[in-house]
Amino acid sequence: MTLYDAIIEKVREIEKKTRMEARVTNISVSAVLTAELTIVSTILLVILMIRKLDVYIMVLFLLLVGFMLFSMTPIAVILRREQTDSFYKMIFYVILTFGVLITLLYWGNINV
Amino acid sequence: MKSLIALMVILPILCGLLLNLLHKKDRTIKILALTVAIILPIIPLIASYGAYYFGGYPPIAENPTIAEYLPAYITRSYLVKFHPAITYIFNSAQRIFIFILGIVAFLAIFTSLNEVKKPSGVYSFLMFMATAAVTAIVLADDIFNLYVFFEIAAISQAGIILSSNIKGSYKMALRYLFLGGVAAPMLLLGVALLLGAIGNVNISDMIFAMRNGLIDQGNPIFLTAAGLIIFGWLYGSGLPPFHTIKSGLYSKALPHAASLIQAFSVFTLVALGIIILRLFYYIPVVRWAIIIFSIAGMALGISMAIMQTDFKRLIGFLAVGELGYIGIGLGLGTTMSITAGLFQAVNEALVTACLFLGFGTILYQTGISEIDKLGGLLKYRPGVAGLMILAGFIMAGIPPFNVFQSKLMLIESAISAGFPELAIIMILLSIVTFMTFMKAYYSIYLKPEPRGLEVKAERIPSSTIFSMIILLVICTILGILPQLATSQFGSIIHGLL
Secondary structure, three states, X not given: OOHHHXXXXXXXXXXXXXXXXXXXOHHHHHHHHHHHHHHHHHHHHHXXXXXXXXXXXXXXXXHHHHHHHHHHOOHHHHHHHHOOOOHHHHHHHHHXXXXXXXXXXXXXXXXX | OOHHHXXXXXXXXXXXXXXXXXXXOHHHHHHHHHHHHXXXXXXXXXXXXXXXXXXXXXXXXXXXXXXXXXOHHHHOOHHHHOOOOOEEEEOHHHXXXXXXXXXXXXXXXXXXXXXXXXXXXXXXXXXXXXXXHHHXXXXXXXXXXXXXXXHXXXXXXXXXXXXXXXXXXXXXXXXXXXXXXXXXXXXXXXXXXXXHHHOOOEXXXXXXXXXXXXXXXXXXXXXXXXXXXXXXXXXXXOXXXXXXXXXXXXXXXXXXXXXHHHHHHHHHHHXXXXXXXXXXXXXXXXHHHHHHHHHHHHHHHHHHHHOOOEHHHHXXXXXXXXXXXXXXXXXHOOHHHHHHHHHHHHHHHHHHHHHHHHHHHHHHHHOOOEHHHOXXXXXXXXXXXXXHHHHHHHHHOOOOOHHHHHHHHHHHHHHHOOOHHHHHHHHHHHHHHHHHHHHHHHHHHHOOOOOOOOOOHXXXXXXXXXXXXXXXXXXXXXXXXXXXXXXXXXXXXXXXX
C-alpha cells in the first residue's frame, strides 16, 4: 500500500467516523495532502526558530514533535475535525489557550 | 480642524442613531446613509494632525493659564505632562487606516443600500455603529475608552450577523458573543491591572511612567496584564483560538457585511497590536507570543481554507490566515517589519473586501455556496470572473500589486531580523493561498457546469461590480506606488521603537 492509498483510507475512515457527507474526490484528497504538508512544514520551521532560545531545547522539541507527527499523520484531518462550529470545542480551545498563554508569559519572565 | 478628529467617531454614531429612529422611512434612510458614508473617508483627509481632548482639558503643561494657579509641587512634577481628558491621537498612520476603513465602509453601505428596495434602518445603524467603534479603537489613547469601543464593535458585529437572515446566523452570532464573554472581561482585567499598577488609563502616560522609572517595569503584574491584553487582542482580531468563530462569522454575513467585518478585524488587530507593542515592547516574550499566534493563525487558517467545500467558509478562513502576516510584522518589532505589517494591514483590508464582494456575486447568480455543486460560471459573466481572478492574484501576492509589495517587505524584514524560517513559512503559505484560491476558482468558473444548475447572471447588482473595481484600482495604485502608504507609518513607528 502506497502512502497515497494510506492517506485516502485514513481520510475515508475519519469521514465515516464523523459522518461527513462530502465525497472523496481528487481535489479533496489533494487539498488534504497540501494542508498536511503545510502544517508539518510550518511546525518543523517553527521548531527551528527555537534555536534562538536554546539549541538543546530545539533538538528536544524536534524529536518530540517528530515522533508525534509520525504517529498522528494525517494531522490535517484531525485538525479539521477539531475546528468545527461546535461551541464545546471552541470554548475548550479558548480556555486551553488562555491557560497556556498566561502560564508561559508569567513563567517566561521579562528577560526571556 | 482638530474637532474633525472627534467627528470621525461622533458622525457615524449620530447617523446610526438617526437611521434607527427613521426605520421604515426608506428614501430618507438611503439619502442619509449614503451621504454620511461618502463623508466618512473624506474627514480623515481634511482633518489636522494632533491630539483631541474631550472636554477641552489638555495636559497642564500645555495650558499655562491653569498651571499659573497650581502649587509648585504639582507644576514641577510629572503630573503636568499627564492627560486628564479622554484623548484621541490623529497622525499620518491613523489617517490612512481610517481613510481605508471609510472607503470599505462606504462601499459596503453603498452595496447594501443598492441590493434592497426597502433598506433597514436598524441594519444600517449597526454598520455605522461598528465603523464608529473601530475608528475610535484606532484613535484612542485611553485604554479604557478603547475597551468600551472594543465591546461596542463586538456587539455591533454580532448584530450585523443576526440581521443577515442567513440560516445558522443566530447560532453563530450568539457563539461569538459567548466567546466574547470569556475574552473581553480578560482584556478588561488586563486594563484594570495596568490601572492598579500605574494609576492611569492614558496609554501615553503609562508609557511615560514606565520609561521614566516612575514604576518598576520588572513587576510581574505587567506580564499578567500583557497576557490578558494579548488574549483580548486574539478575540478582536480572530487569531487562534478564535479563528474558527471568526471565519464562521464571515460565512454567516451577507457579502457586503463580511467585507466590512473583516476590515474591522484587520484594524482592531493593528490598533490593539500597536498598543501592546507600545506598552510591552521591552518584554521579549510578548513579541514571541505575537509571532507564535500569528504563525498559528496563518497555518491553521490557510490549511483549513484549502480543505473547505463551501466557498464562504473558504474565504473566511483565508481572511483569518492572512491576518497572521500583519502579526508577524508587528512581532518582529523592527522598523521595516512594522512598516511592512501595517502596509499589509491596509492591503489586506482592501483585497479581502473585494474577494468577499466577488464571492457574493456567485451567491446572487446561483444561491449556492457549495463548491462541488458549482461550475462553468465563466461564460455567464466573464468580466466578473476576470475581476475575481485579479483579486485572487492580489491576495496571493503576485506582482505588481500591493500585497506583493507588503509580503516582499515582510520576507525581507524576517531575513534581516535573523529569522529565515519565518520568511520560508510566509512564502510557503502564500503559495498555498494561491492554490486555495485557484482550487475554488477552477471549481466555480472553469470546470464543466453541473446538470440542473440554475444561473441568473443578471442578478449581480452593478453596485457590487463598481465596489470591486474601486477596490482593485486602489490595490493597483498602492502596488505601483507603495510609498503612498509606507511613508505614512513613520510617526507611529518612531513612537514605538
